[in-house]
Amino acid sequence: MARFGMALDTTKCVGCMDCVVACKTENQVPEGFNRDWIAYQTDGLYPTLHMEIRSERCNHCDQPPCVECCPTGASHVEDFGKIVLVTENECIGCKACVASCPYEARFINPKGYADKCTFCNHRVEQGLDPACVSVCPTHCMTFGDLDDPQSAVSRQLAARRHHALKPDAGTEPRIFYLT
Amino acid sequence: MDALSRRRFLKISTATLGLATAGGAAGPLARRLAARAAGSAAPQGIRRIPTYCSICFWKCGAVATVKDGRLWKIEGNPDDPLSRGRLCPRGTGGVGAHFDTDRLTAPLIRRTTRGQDEWTAVTWDEAFAYIAERMQTIKAKYGPESVALFSHGIGGTFLKHTLQAFGTPNLTAPSGAQCRGPRDTGFNLTFGEDAGSPERTDIRNATCLVLIGSHLGENMHNTQVQEFADAVAAGASIIVVDPRFSIAAGKAKYYLPIKPGTDIALLLAWMHVLVTEELYDTAYVEKHGFGFDAFKAEIAPYTPEWAYPETGIEPEVIRATAREMARNKPSTLVHPGRHSAWYGDDAQRSRAVALLNALLGSWGRRGGLYAPVALDIPAYPYPPYPKPARGVADDPDDKYPFKLESISTGIREATISGRPYPIKSWFVYGTNLMESLPNQAETIEAIQHLDLMVVVDVVPSEITGWADVVLPESVYLERHDELNLNWFREPYVGIRQPVVEAPADQKPNWWIARELALKLGLGAYYPWKTIEEYLAYRVTKAGLSFDELTQKGILRGAPQPIYFDQGVPEEFPTPSGKIEFYSLQLRDKGHDPVPKYTRPEDPPPGAFRLLFGRAPVHTFSRTQTNPILDDMMHENEVWVNAGVAARYGLASGTYVRLKNQDGVVSNRVKVKATERIRPDCVYMVHGFGHTARRLTRTYLAGASDSRLITRVKVDPLMGGTGMNVNFVTLELEA
Ligand code: SF4
Numbered sequence: 077m078a079r080f081g082m083a084l085d086t087t088k089c090v091g092c093m094d095c096v097v098a099c100k101t102e103n104q105v106p107e108g109f110n111r112d113w114i115a116y117q118t119d120g121l122y123p124t125l126h127m128e129i130r131s132e133r134c135n136h137c138d139q140p141p142c143v144e145c146c147p148t149g150a151s152h153v154e155d156f157g158k159i160v161l162v163t164e165n166e167c168i169g170c171k172a173c174v175a176s177c178p179y180e181a182r183f184i185n186p187k188g189y190a191d192k193c194t195f196c197n198h199r200v201e202q203g204l205d206p207a208c209v210s211v212c213p214t215h216c217m218t219f220g221d222l223d224d225p226q227s228a229v230s231r232q233l234a235a236r237r238h239h240a241l242k243p244d245a246g247t248e249p250r251i252f253y254l255t
Numbered sequence: 256m257d258a259l260s261r262r263r264f265l266k267i268s269t270a271t272l273g274l275a276t277a278g279g280a281a282g283p284l285a286r287r288l289a290a291r292a293a294g295s296a297a298p299q300g301i302r303r304i305p306t307y308c309s310i311c312f313w314k315c316g317a318v319a320t321v322k323d324g325r326l327w328k329i330e331g332n333p334d335d336p337l338s339r340g341r342l343c344p345r346g347t348g349g350v351g352a353h354f355d356t357d358r359l360t361a362p363l364i365r366r367t368t369r370g371q372d373e374w375t376a377v378t379w380d381e382a383f384a385y386i387a388e389r390m391q392t393i394k395a396k397y398g399p400e401s402v403a404l405f406s407h408g409i410g411g412t413f414l415k416h417t418l419q420a421f422g423t424p425n426l427t428a429p430s431g432a433q434c435r436g437p438r439d440t441g442f443n444l445t446f447g448e449d450a451g452s453p454e455r456t457d458i459r460n461a462t463c464l465v466l467i468g469s470h471l472g473e474n475m476h477n478t479q480v481q482e483f484a485d486a487v488a489a490g491a492s493i494i495v496v497d498p499r500f501s502i503a504a505g506k507a508k509y510y511l512p513i514k515p516g517t518d519i520a521l522l523l524a525w526m527h528v529l530v531t532e533e534l535y536d537t538a539y540v541e542k543h544g545f546g547f548d549a550f551k552a553e554i555a556p557y558t559p560e561w562a563y564p565e566t567g568i569e570p571e572v573i574r575a576t577a578r579e580m581a582r583n584k585p586s587t588l589v590h591p592g593r594h595s596a597w598y599g600d601d602a603q604r605s606r607a608v609a610l611l612n613a614l615l616g617s618w619g620r621r622g623g624l625y626a627p628v629a630l631d632i633p634a635y636p637y638p639p640y641p642k643p644a645r646g647v648a649d650d651p652d653d654k655y656p657f658k659l660e661s662i663s664t665g666i667r668e669a670t671i672s673g674r675p676y677p678i679k680s681w682f683v684y685g686t687n688l689m690e691s692l693p694n695q696a697e698t699i700e701a702i703q704h705l706d707l708m709v710v711v712d713v714v715p716s717e718i719t720g721w722a723d724v725v726l727p728e729s730v731y732l733e734r735h736d737e738l739n740l741n742w743f744r745e746p747y748v749g750i751r752q753p754v755v756e757a758p759a760d761q762k763p764n765w766w767i768a769r770e771l772a773l774k775l776g777l778g779a780y781y782p783w784k785t786i787e788e789y790l791a792y793r794v795t796k797a798g799l800s801f802d803e804l805t806q807k808g809i810l811r812g813a814p815q816p817i818y819f820d821q822g823v824p825e826e827f828p829t830p831s832g833k834i835e836f837y838s839l840q841l842r843d844k845g846h847d848p849v850p851k852y853t854r855p856e857d858p859p860p861g862a863f864r865l866l867f868g869r870a871p872v873h874t875f876s877r878t879q880t881n882p883i884l885d886d887m888m889h890e891n892e893v894w895v896n897a898g899v900a901a902r903y904g905l906a907s908g909t910y911v912r913l914k915n916q917d918g919v920v921s922n923r924v925k926v927k928a929t930e931r932i933r934p935d936c937v938y939m940v941h942g943f944g945h946t947a948r949r950l951t952r953t954y955l956a957g958a959s960d961s962r963l964i965t966r967v968k969v970d971p972l973m974g975g976t977g978m979n980v981n982f983v984t985l986e987l988e989a
Contacts, residue, residue: 088484090472092871094344101328122930123512127505214484
């Protein structure tokens with residue numbers, strides 16, 4: 077069974093937010109909320125600066141605290157690709173998962189349930205890339221099976237320097253940033 | 256004007272093409288559509304309609320998806336060479352234009368004084384009757400030339416046609432004198448051709464890319480951004496010159512934090528290094544150059560040491576970057592930029608950019624500036640327009656011999672002065688003149704002289720508030736439009752077609768233009784009844800299938816040569832027939848034959864030079880009410896150097912107002928305290944600070960740079976308005 081993850085090339089990313097917009101329209105994310113977002117990290121003093129731009133979202137962690145803390149089991153790991161999902165009608169909106177996520181990836185949808193990135197499982201099941209990956213004008217994102225050493229994402233991770241976010245949180249995130 | 260040569264690009268006749276090749280039956284979209292037709296994987300209630308985007312003027316090929324009758328999403332058309340199957344964030348968010356709740360819904364006629372924004376909703380027929388009657392009166396009294404059109408984008412095509420049939424030569428656009436006009440003049444004077452739109456920049460094959468103020472990645476001209484990312488990934492040397500550490504600067508090998516207004520000094524020093532160290536493409540220059548020795552003598556004094564105190568760029572850096580460019584020649588592209596109306600010396604600065612490209616031999620070469628091609632689709636055979644009795648009113652004293660387009664601000668001036676003759680009516684299409692022209696007070700003054708002002712728009716923008724008649728246009732997702740026949744890397748044609756119906760009584764531009772023409776008794780100029788008839792005529796006449804075009808959205812021709820070494824004729828339609836290192840036409844009109852540097856004025860103590868630019872999620876001042884794009888960026892910020900902000904005690908997020916040298920105060924705007932800008936300037940994203948009340952979603956969100964641009968420096972070559980010449984102070988919010 078696959079274990080999906082993503083590699084994002086920060087050297088190509090221009091932070092244009094196309095991924096954010098695409099997620100919004102594809103998944104009809106309500107106004108005022110986003111399932112992915114851009115982080116700009118600037119270090120140094122003018123004019124000697126270094127900037128890293130990252131498209132961030134739920135890390136679909138291998139050790140997801142949001143699943144562990146869910147009192148109803150609504151927050152769960154799918155068999156399909158080990159995607160972390162929320163079963164909307166089982167969620168009571170208690171926000172435990174929102175608080176537990178070190179990446180602030182979750183929000184409470186105005187309809188009352190915890191909401192976040194689904195890796196566009198409805199698309200992936202059809203053999204498509206997640207919406208964010210498929211629209212990116214810089215082609216900076218690669219999605220695929222981390223357990224398959226031949227997948228494009230595994231090959232990129234093998235070839236390039238990369239880091240994940242908050243490795244110390246012990247969540248074992250599956251989104252990697254190529255530098 | 257006649258001193259300049261017209262561009263002579265290659266037009267590809269469809270007869271010789273073997274069309275239906277690249278984007279033909281084998282294209283990915285065609286394959287998917289075919290699969291759908293065969294009844295396979297098509298989900299319930301899904302329709303996919305190819306069209307092309309109009310959130311900006313780039314015109315990317317797109318496919319919109321409608322789910323159960325409701326517009327769902329819009330994606331790039333994989334068959335489109337321009338979008339390569341991917342839209343920019345604005346294009347992806349384009350669906351929001353359809354759902355925008357601030358849209359105009361019915362034709363409006365002004366009820367009270369101009370600018371009060373009080374209206375009576377009327378029928379289309381009443382609106383046309385009102386307009387036509389006033390136009391006839393103006394024509395009888397002042398002549399048909401007294402009607403002017405300001406437009407932006409391809410949607411203005413048919414209104415232009417109607418007004419030319421009416422008899423006016425006064426068609427203009429802020430995209431000239433306020434935007435790319437200076438650049439086009441500078442390149443035309445040098446190569447005899449301009450940089451084009453989309454630009455003929457071979458970014459993806461450049462091994463060294465020089466960006467001077469071009470903020471690719473924030474400016475989302477889709478193809479260019481895609482190619483920029485390709486170039487970065489391929490390891491190209493990126494050199495960025497900008498007072499602000501732009502997104503592109505973050506990808507650069509060399510970032511040059513230049514003092515604003517001193518670009519010509521840097522360009523001269525770069526050329527000095529290339530020439531004195533003999534690093535330029537000597538064979539190319541010898542073969543194609545005109546006046547090189549005179550040019551060489553002119554630039555002799557401009558050493559990097561001379562440029563250092565002007566620009567703030569160390570001599571070693573100037574030398575190192577010049578050598579880097581030379582190492583990669585001819586695949587070094589010094590990007591011509593696009594918005595170039597900065598400091599008033601802009602056509603000459605653009606000419607210096609052109610000359611630097613010439614020294615590197617990049618014009619006509621791979622990784623430089625290629626020779627674009629287009630499909631030759633015949634125009635519709637209209638009767639000839641009446642010949643206007645008087646010429647364009649934009650430049651009565653012939654002050655600007657090197658303009659390539661009419662000067663929008665010149666038409667405004669003529670409207671105020673009545674010279675060379677009165678301008679009594681403005682039509683405004685697709686451009687919010689209050690934000691796109693500098694010096695708002697002058698625009699308002701000009702409007703007071705009009706007997707008729709008609710604005711065609713999709714939202715109640717600031718300029719609609721000043722109109723006598725407002726005509727609500729359907730958005731691009733709801734209408735047909737003119738064919739997209741870009742000059743590009745390869746020949747192709749794209750079609751825009753309706754995806755969903757307009758939500759209220761909005762109408763497409765072609766219908767508006769045609770109905771108005773009929774009311775004016777100009778029916779002979781509209782022999783076609785529907786736009787499909789018009790489009791089908793042209794496409795069929797070119798030997799293409801209209802059905803195929805409507806199905807695929809794009810038809811591509813076979814690739815053509817675009818570089819000299821592929822057989823593109825090595826020709827330069829300048830007066831000398833060569834690349835003009837030394838320009839006799841400039842000299843003859845009393846201008847510098849080789850660009851010269853003039854030191855810019857420094858901001859007074861405590862003041863900052865106001866710079867403006869773009870954000871990737873908005874186009875000009877026209878997308879702020881799009882609910883999706885508004886959700887991405889609701890207001891702009893004023894970028895202030897972190898050290899300066901600390902001195903003022905300003906934290907990011909604090910609201911301030913900007914006050915310019917003429918005492919004009921902006922709307923309140925958040926401070927962004929950042930290391931990413933020089934201490935002597937501040938920066939804002941253009942398009943915010945709306946003051947039109949009916950733009951409810953964005954009303955008073957952020958501040959308008961345009962409102963602070965009360966001063967311009969006029970380009971002596973072509974009448975462009977350099978706008979980065981305003982100084983502001985920061986006023987703390989009480
Ligand atoms: S660049 Fe973006 S907004 Fe402009 S036409 Fe292309 S997709 Fe549309």
